[in-house]
Amino acid sequence: MKKNIILIGFMGVGKGTTARAFARKYGVYNIDTDDLIESKENKEVKKIFEKKGEAYFRKCEQQTADWIEQCVTGTLISCGGGFYKVNNLKKLGTVVLLDASFEWIHNRLKTAKNAKSKLAKRPLFSDVKQAKALYKEREKAYKKVADVIIDVATLTLDEQLEKIAGKCKI
Numbered sequence: 164m165k166k167n168i169i170l171i172g173f174m175g176v177g178k179g180t181t182a183r184a185f186a187r188k189y190g191v192y193n194i195d196t197d198d199l200i201e202s203k204e205n206k207e208v209k210k211i212f213e214k215k216g217e218a219y220f221r222k223c224e225q226q227t228a229d230w231i232e233q234c235v236t237g238t239l240i241s242c243g244g245g246f247y248k249v250n251n252l253k254k255l256g257t258v259v260l261l262d263a264s265f266e267w268i269h270n271r272l273k274t275a276k277n278a279k280s281k282l283a284k285r286p287l288f289s290d291v292k293q294a295k296a297l298y299k300e301r302e303k304a305y306k307k308v309a310d311v312i313i314d315v316a317t318l319t320l321d322e323q324l325e326k327i328a329g330k331c332k333i
């Protein structure tokens with residue numbers, strides 16, 4: 164297995180925030196699968212969904228996973244909410260799940276300073292009922308693929324970082 168930390172979890176759980184803080188604290192590179200796809204496609208995720216459809220986006224995620232497997236090591240990789248489905252996930256590094264209830268996540272997104280843009284850039288969160296159904300559908304699968312589970316609702320950001328660092332050597 165590669166020496167990367169693979170940060171997974173549902174949209175809005177705070178992967179980006181935790182990843183940036185981890186990178187700053189431990190001096191490692193932090194890359195994001197959505198950013199990699201956006202730069203390769205030269206299009207925002209939202210536009211890729213609109214213009215090319217979700218199936219195409221999922222292909223981009225698999226290509227990104229293949230590139231990570233071949234080229235990336237010693238890095239914290241924060242992943243889009245559906246990235247856990249790539250067929251080589253476990254080969255990419257130690258899989259860390261940021262876990263919280265749907266209500267906690269929804270509340271975090273609604274009350275964020277930039278709530279509008281946080282919701283607008285996530286096409287699969289445009290309808291709360293559908294987002295909740297997607298959460299229910301994925302809940303068990305996230306836990307199944309995770310090597311480490313971080314309960315974000317009960318840990319401070321710093322406690323999260325220490326738990327991740329303690330469990331993952333990169």
Ligand code: S3P
Nearest residue numbers: 173174175197243244245285286
């Ligand atoms: C998705 C989550 C998004 C992004 C895309 C699809 C999903 O990333 O990859 O909109 O399927 O859950 P975030 O989890 O960073 O919002």
